[in-house]
Amino acid sequence: MKIPKTHPRYQSLKTREQIVVGVKNGITSIHGLLAHGRGEAFDYLLGEKTHTFGKKAIEASAALLVSSRYPAISVNGNACALIGKELVELSGLLNCPLEINIFHSSKTREKNIRKYLERYGAKQVFLPQKTCSILHLGSNRKYVNKNGIYKADTVFVPLEDGDRAKALIKNGKKVITIDLNPLSRTSQAATITIVDNIIRSMPLLITYIKILKTKDANFLASIISVYNNKNILRNAEKALRT
Numbered sequence: 300m301k302i303p304k305t306h307p308r309y310q311s312l313k314t315r316e317q318i319v320v321g322v323k324n325g326i327t328s329i330h331g332l333l334a335h336g337r338g339e340a341f342d343y344l345l346g347e348k349t350h351t352f353g354k355k356a357i358e359a360s361a362a363l364l365v366s367s368r369y370p371a372i373s374v375n376g377n378a379c380a381l382i383g384k385e386l387v388e389l390s391g392l393l394n395c396p397l398e399i400n401i402f403h404s405s406k407t408r409e410k411n412i413r414k415y416l417e418r419y420g421a422k423q424v425f426l427p428q429k430t431c432s433i434l435h436l437g438s439n440r441k442y443v444n445k446n447g448i449y450k451a452d453t454v455f456v457p458l459e460d461g462d463r464a465k466a467l468i469k470n471g472k473k474v475i476t477i478d479l480n481p482l483s484r485t486s487q488a489a490t491i492t493i494v495d496n497i498i499r500s501m502p503l504l505i506t507y508i509k510i511l512k513t514k515d516a517n518f519l520a521s522i523i524s525v526y527n528n529k530n531i532l533r534n535a536e537k538a539l540r541t
């Protein structure tokens with residue numbers, strides 16, 4: 300559908316269209332439409348803008364990713380449809396793998412996501428291996444790749460579900476998420492929660508990473524040490540309720 304740029308909800312409708320195209324192309328699950336709708340509702344309440352609490356979390360995420368020993372990026376169908384190109388750029392900047400992990404298991408969709416990311420120049424796209432899993436998770440999503448998430452000290456998991464975010468933390472990993480709902484189990488469990496639309500926050504995260512890559516370890520550590528995720532979530536909830 301062609302959306303006129305003059306439409307007052309142009310960006311929101313364009314993003315919705317990206318998810319629909321993702322479903323049509325076998326990248327996003329049909330259930331992903333519902334998850335997206337929930338996100339839209341929170342974004343509406345937040346005024347569809349990046350708040351200070353979002354920017355602070357983005358800066359801390361960039362510092363943590365740049366200073367991590369072995370970061371990995373977890374990709375699902377919604378994230379791929381909305382910010383696939385940016386995830387490939389992030390992986391290049393951090394020299395770290397992308398790993399596909401989807402809620403509604405499908406080999407075909409995994410392959411489609413991989414093809415999509417490779418089309419944008421992704422070098423390392425891992426799939427979960429049945430021989431390698433994390434602890435504390437019952438579902439299929441426990442399977443990981445031994446050279447990807449299994450090995451990672453920090454996992455970037457935009458648009459995640461709470462069970463998996465909690466399990467990754469219990470497995471000793473730092474978890475960075477993007478989630479418009481500060482009350483979700485994922486937001487509450489993560490080490491850093493970027494409460495913002497993934498569409499707006501990914502380009503900002505990339506900009507911060509480019510800047511912070513030029514700074515030394517002490518500078519990065521000072522950003523991480525003053526960051527307080529509980530406060531960030533409290534401020535985000537306040538913004539939602541006022």
Ligand code: ATP
Nearest residue numbers: 334335337338460461478479480483484485496497
């Ligand atoms: P949890 O298990 O963490 O409590 P949930 O069950 O509420 O999560 P899911 O359906 O697993 O939610 O995932 C959807 C989450 O992603 C929701 O919290 C929603 O607000 C968020 N979300 C959806 N679209 C976007 C988007 N474009 N940007 C940021 N967050 C989004």
